[in-house]
Every structure is written in C-alpha cells, then in structure tokens.
Amino acid sequence: MKLSEPTTWEVPVESIFINDPTWGTVEIKRWSEFHFSNSADHPMEIILIQRTEKGLSKKAAKPMWLAWIGEEELSLEELGKYYLRRFAIEHWNRFVKQRLHWRATPRRRQAQGNARAGPCQN
DSSP states (O other), X not given: OOTTXXXXXXXXXXXXXXXXXXXXXXEEEXXXXXXXXXXXXXXXXXXXXXXXXXXXXXXXXXXXEEEEOSSSOOOHHHHHHHHHHHHHHHHHHHHHHHHSOOOSSOOOOOTTOOSSSOOOOO
C-alpha cells in the first residue's frame, strides 16, 4: 500500500462520513493488519482522515494519515471527534509556545550571568 497512490489501496475495513457545520464532510477510513517491515510482531492500523468538500484549498484538502499501534481499538466516530477538536488543541499549543515562551527543551542559563549586573551582595 503506497499512501500517495490511491490505486494501490485495498478496500478499507471500515469507512464513515461525518458532517460537521464548521469543517464540512470528513471521511475516515481504516485499514488493518499492517506492520513495519522490521517489526512483524507489532500489527498496526492505517487511518486516513480527509475533508471531502469541493472547492477546498490544497492545504485544507490535504489528507491526514495516522498509524495506530496498541491494544485498544478506537471507533472511527471517536477518531472523528478528536480530529474536529484538534484545531483548538493546536492553537492552544502555539499560544503556549509563543506567549509563555515554553519550549520542548529548556534553555540552560549561562554560567557567567548578566554582564551588566555585578555579583550578588547581601
């Protein structure tokens, strides 16, 4: 299965359409029994989430591919709810990083400190 070539896709195990007033029609498909070439003992599911409205920009129509590895299987309806909520979560993460100056890895303070300030005195 080559993700960029729909002609290589098998018939999905499950497929649903979700109509949302904000995002329009969203299609979710699931394929099962896949694995990475070096880990055949760890099966995974391939999930495609895509907006299907006509007239969308190239960015808005871009599909989101997910790999699900785990014991618990989420329903496609549940995945659809998470997909529709992801925009609020992404905006929150961007706000936190920009406004609160949070980073993935913290910066270390320089050993010499501020050049203008003198040594601390009591």
